[in-house]
Amino acid sequence: MRLLFLGDIVGRSGREGLLRHLPELQQRLSPDFVVINGENAAGGFGITEKIANEFFAAGVDCITTGNHVWDQKELLGQIDRIPNLIRPINYPEGTPGRGYTVLPSKNGRYKVLVMNAMARVFMDPLDDPFPAIERVVKVHRLGGPMMGPNGVHAAILDFHGEATSEKMIMGHVLDGRVSLVVGTHSHIPTADLQILSGGTAYQSDAGMCGDYDSVIGMKKESAIHKMTRKTPGERFTPAENDATVTVCGIFVETDDRTGLAKRAEPVRVGGRLKQAMPE
Ligand code: FE2
DSSP: OEEEEEOOBOHHHHHHHHHHHHHHHHHHHOOSEEEEEOTTTTTTSOOOHHHHHHHHHTTOOEEEOOTTTTSSTTHHHHGGGOTTBOOOTTSOTTOSSOSEEEEEOTTSSOEEEEEEEEOOTTSOOOSOHHHHHHHHHHHSOBSGGGGOTTOBSEEEEEEEOSOHHHHHHHHHHHTTTSSEEEEESSOSOOSOOEEOTTSOEEESOOOOBEESSSBTTBOHHHHHHHHHHOSOOSOOOBOOOGGGEEEEEEEEEEOTTTOOEEEEEEEEESSSSOOBOOO
């Protein structure tokens, strides 16, 4: 099975960059299933149902989020009717939405588990993500129908966090039991994409889809001002130069029988960063 995961979509330029490059990625990589992190899609802060529907119409199968999930408050009232938009699983009990979902692939042949959790180091900490994810992977086991009625052909975790160490720990904890553990939130693609010893593809951060002539997607002037002047400056808004937008992510090919990764390649197209496209 062929999986495409793209990192945090930041603002208008990130959304348009995704819509501009996704057709080419679909043509060249023929993914059976596409996941994106959408938590910065609405002006850099949050996501709405309307934006999510634009992504779904473009061929995205599932959207993950993170600490900015509720920045557009209207989503609180919308998320329960959007089955393929998920929020971190470790929010307090009773929070709207869901932390994981099982969805069919485009061709209907595969069942895919997508999970979203928030890391805690250097973050506003939620509940412990490790037991929360453990409970899901114990029920939805990798290996398809051989694993019973809840078996899945592929399993993906978007682990949204700051510390690469915490994300690597999650990768090792789940190694051999999911297809892909990928970090988001730091908006910079890390160079550690690998297949762990148990067969799980892993990268500490997929990188954002947004304008890289910026500070993690936001206009650099306001970020520089805040850091160096320590006085109120302009509100943070996404950088918007389409010429420096790079769409970043990972392409993973799994073994249909085991659900584990056979191949993991970086994807970087458009604009600023050095390009990477699987053969
Ligand atoms: Fe985030």
